[in-house]
Amino acid sequence: MPNFHMNAEFIAMLDYLERERGIKRDILIEAVSNALLSASKKSVSASRDLHIDIDPKSGEIRALANLLVVDKVTNPADEISLDKARRIKADAVVGEAVEVEVTPKNFGRIAAQTAKQAMMQRIRQVEKEMIYEEFKDRAGEIVSGTVRRFDRSDVILDLGKFEAIMPQRERVVVEDYNVGDRLRAYVVAVENGIRGPEIIISRSHPNFVRRLFELEVSEIADGTVEIRGIAREAGYRTKIAVFSDNPKVDPVGACVGMRGSRVKNIVRELNNEKVDIIRWSSDPKEFILEALKPAKVKNLVFDVEKKSATISVDEDQLSLAIGKKGQNARLTSRLSGWEINIEKEARSTTAVEQKVAQAAQSLSSALPITEDQAMTLVKTGFTNLEGLRDAEVQDLVDILSVDEEKAREIYEAAQRDATTAT
Numbered sequence: 001m002p003n004f005h006m007n008a009e010f011i012a013m014l015d016y017l018e019r020e021r022g023i024k025r026d027i028l029i030e031a032v033s034n035a036l037l038s039a040s041k042k043s044v045s046a047s048r049d050l051h052i053d054i055d056p057k058s059g060e061i062r063a064l065a066n067l068l069v070v071d072k073v074t075n076p077a078d079e080i081s082l083d084k085a086r087r088i089k090a091d092a093v094v095g096e097a098v099e100v101e102v103t104p105k106n107f108g109r110i111a112a113q114t115a116k117q118a119m120m121q122r123i124r125q126v127e128k129e130m131i132y133e134e135f136k137d138r139a140g141e142i143v144s145g146t147v148r149r150f151d152r153s154d155v156i157l158d159l160g161k162f163e164a165i166m167p168q169r170e171r172v173v174v175e176d177y178n179v180g181d182r183l184r185a186y187v188v189a190v191e192n193g194i195r196g197p198e199i200i201i202s203r204s205h206p207n208f209v210r211r212l213f214e215l216e217v218s219e220i221a222d223g224t225v226e227i228r229g230i231a232r233e234a235g236y237r238t239k240i241a242v243f244s245d246n247p248k249v250d251p252v253g254a255c256v257g258m259r260g261s262r263v264k265n266i267v268r269e270l271n272n273e274k275v276d277i278i279r280w281s282s283d284p285k286e287f288i289l290e291a292l293k294p295a296k297v298k299n300l301v302f303d304v305e306k307k308s309a310t311i312s313v314d315e316d317q318l319s320l321a322i323g324k325k326g327q328n329a330r331l332t333s334r335l336s337g338w339e340i341n342i343e344k345e346a347r348s349t350t351a352v353e354q355k356v357a358q359a360a361q362s363l364s365s366a367l368p369i370t371e372d373q374a375m376t377l378v379k380t381g382f383t384n385l386e387g388l389r390d391a392e393v394q395d396l397v398d399i400l401s402v403d404e405e406k407a408r409e410i411y412e413a414a415q416r417d418a419t420t421a422t
Contacts, residue, residue, distance in 0.1 A: 008059070010059050010112075010115060011057075011058075011059045013119070014028060014029070014056075017123065021123070021127070022130070023123060023126045023127075023130075025056055026056070027122065027126060028119055028122055028123070029054050029056055031118045031119060031121070031122035032054065032114075032115045032118045032119060032122075033051075033052040033053075033054055034118070035114045035115065035117065035118030036052045036061065036063075036110075036111055036114055036115065036118075037050060037051065037052050039110050039111070039114045040052070040063045040103075040104060040107065040110070047065055047077050047078075047102070048065050048066055048067055048068070048077060048078040048079075048097075049065055049066035049097075050063065050064070050065045050102070051063075051064050051065075052064070061103070061107070061111055062101050062103050063101065063102050063103045063104065063107070064099050064100065064101055064102065065099075065100055065102045066097040066098070066099055066100075067079055067080040067085075067097065067098055067100050068080070068095070068096075068097055069081075069082055069085040069092050069093065069094050069095065069096050069097070069098055070082070070094060071094055080098060080100060082094055085098045088100060124196075127161075128196035128197055131161070131162045131196070131197045131199070132190065132192055132196075132197035134161075134162075135162065135187075135190045135197065135199055136190050136197075138187050138190065139187050139188065139189050139190055140186075140187060140207070140211075141186075141187050141211070142184055142185065142186055142187075142208070142211045142212070142215065143157075143159055143164065143184070143185060143187055143199075143201065144159075144182060144183065144184040144185075145157040145158050145159040145160065145164065145182070145183065145185075146158045146180060146181065146182055146183070147177050147178060147179050147180060147181045147183060148163060148179070149179060150177075150179075151165070152168075153168040153171075154166060154167050154168060155171065155177050155183075157183060157185065157201060159199070162199060163199070164185070164187070164199035164200070164201045165198055165199065165200055165201065166185060166200075166201045166202060166203065167200065169204075170185075170188065170200070170201065170202030170203065170204055170205065171203065171204060172203050172204045172234045172235040172271070173204075173234065173235050174235035174236070174271070175203065175235060175271055183203070184203075184269060185201035185202060185203050185208065186201060186202050186203070186205050186207055186208035186211055187199060187200070187201055188200045188201060188202045188205060203234070204232075204234035204235070205234075206230045206231070206232040206238070207230075209230060209232055209238050209240065209266070209270065209275070210227055210230055210240075212266045212269055212270075213227060213240065213255060213266065214227075216257075216262045216265055216266055217254055217255050217257070217262055219244070219249065219251075219254040220242075220254075220255070224244055224246055224249055224254070225242055225243070225244045225249060225251045225254050225255065226242065226243050226244065226251075226280075227240060227241070227242055228241045228242065228243045228280040229241040229280065229335050229336075230335070231331040231332075231334035231335040232331075233327055233330070233331065234273070235271070235273055236273060236274065236324070236325075236327055237273060237274040237275075237276070237323070237324075237327050237328070237331060238270075238273060238274070238275050238276070238331075239276045239278055239291060239331045239332065239335050240255070240275065240276070240277055240278065241278045241279070241280040241287070241291070241335055242254075242255055242277060242278070242279065242280060243279070243280035251279060251280075252277050252278070252279050255277045256277060263275055263277065276291075276293070276331075278290045278291050278293070278335070284302070284309075284336060284338060285300060285302065285309075287336055288300070288309055288311070288332060288336050288338060288340065291331075291332040291335055291336060292311070292321055292328065292329075292332050294320060295313060295317045295320040295321035295328065296313065296314070296317050297311050297312070297313055297317075297321070298312050298313055298314055298317075298345045299311070299312040299345065300312075306339065307337065307338050307339060308338060308339035308340070308341065309338050309339070309340055309341070310341045310343065311340060311341065311342050311343070312342075312343050312344065312345040313342065313343075313344065313345060314344075314345050315344050315345070318342070318344055321342050322342050329342050356375070356378055356379070357375075359378045359383045359384065360374040360375040360377070360378045361374070362384070363377055363378065363382075363384075363385070363388075366385060366413070366414075366417045367410055367413045367414060367417070368409055368410060368413055369400070369410055373400050373402075376399060376400060377399065377400070380399050382399075385414055385417050388411075388414040389414060389415055391411065391414075393407045393408050393411050394407075396410055396411055
């Protein structure tokens with residue numbers, strides 16, 4: 001019966017896969033054997049205990065069956081006559097089993113085709129297992145690869161040996177991705193899905209920024225500087241709070257780098273997303289003031305129960321404090337854990353108005369006049385009691401629209417107060 005030699009290509013393939021892909025030879029041989037076994041069952045006459053033997057060195061393939069030695073064969077699939085058995089094994093006796101080669105005549109073609117399919121299938125399976133093994137602990141790392149293709153709105157990134165998926169929810173709204181682009185991304189999770197392992201990556205995750213800082217800032221990597229909080233609206237703005245318990249280290253300076261070099265690299269990677277680096281403080285008041293920078297805060301009122309802060313700023317600082325589409329306020333709120341309400345400073349009176357009000361107040365408290373009358377006097381130029389001494393009674397009648405008697409009363413009070421004031 002013909003022995004079938006799996007061709008040299010098959011052996012070369014086994015060598016290559018073992019060497020380059022680290023897939024063990026016996027795993028593939030076993031897969032091929034199993035596939036050949038089911039293929040040969042159809043074409044083999046004798047099949048009791050049918051098994052396939054592949055020589056891993058030469059690639060020789062044989063189909064073997066263990067047949068029972070009998071005097072008279074009634075079931076050729078399971079039995080062999082004593083006569084034939086003795087040609088294989090000289091001392092065969094009735095009742096024992098003899099291993100007989102049952103390789104079918106047309107086995108070559110079937111074997112080659114089946115072996116190829118079985119190997120490809122097994123290779124895919126093994127590779128998936130290897131991806132999972134190699135990648136399962138890499139969640140939380142940054143990987144880089146090339147955009148291979150799009151699956152609906154998911155981006156498929158080629159990482160070399162593996163592919164990773166950036167689902168739509170992990171994309172950055174304002175970023176465009178094109179086939180062939182080199183990208184860096186954050187590994188959110190490695191899941192063993194139905195179709196094998198899936199490496200889920202993200203560019204919009206706040207931890208993408210966290211990781212970039214860890215890679216770029218040696219003080220964060222060695223623990224001198226800690227990232228205490230991060231709030232991000234991907235593509236627009238990120239606020240990151242940093243802290244160092246070493247008084248000699250300026251945590252913000254370390255993250256910004258010489259002439260901004262470190263933060264520039266990160267901003268470049270984030271396609272010019274704004275990155276605010278904030279000094280973390282255990283005092284919420286101080287922390288919120290830092291986080292709202294560059295906006296200048298006039299007044300801050302805390303409600304500890306509700307964990308909310310009402311912040312008033314001058315009108316010219318309002319849009320800066322709230323930020324584009326409310327981002328500055330929203331990110332400050334997320335970073336600090338306090339609800340933040342920003343309003344225009346109600347008492348944003350100018351210095352001139354304040355002086356006028358003060359002058360009017362001192363006049364009305366010294367004279368028998370109302371605040372409105374005092375304001376009228378000040379606006380006409382009588383800003384103090386000294387000035388009023390030089391006024392005529394008639395002036396007061398005209399300015400304040402009062403009768404002469406009232407005007408004289410005011411005039412005399414002014415004269416009296418002015419003398420006591422000097």
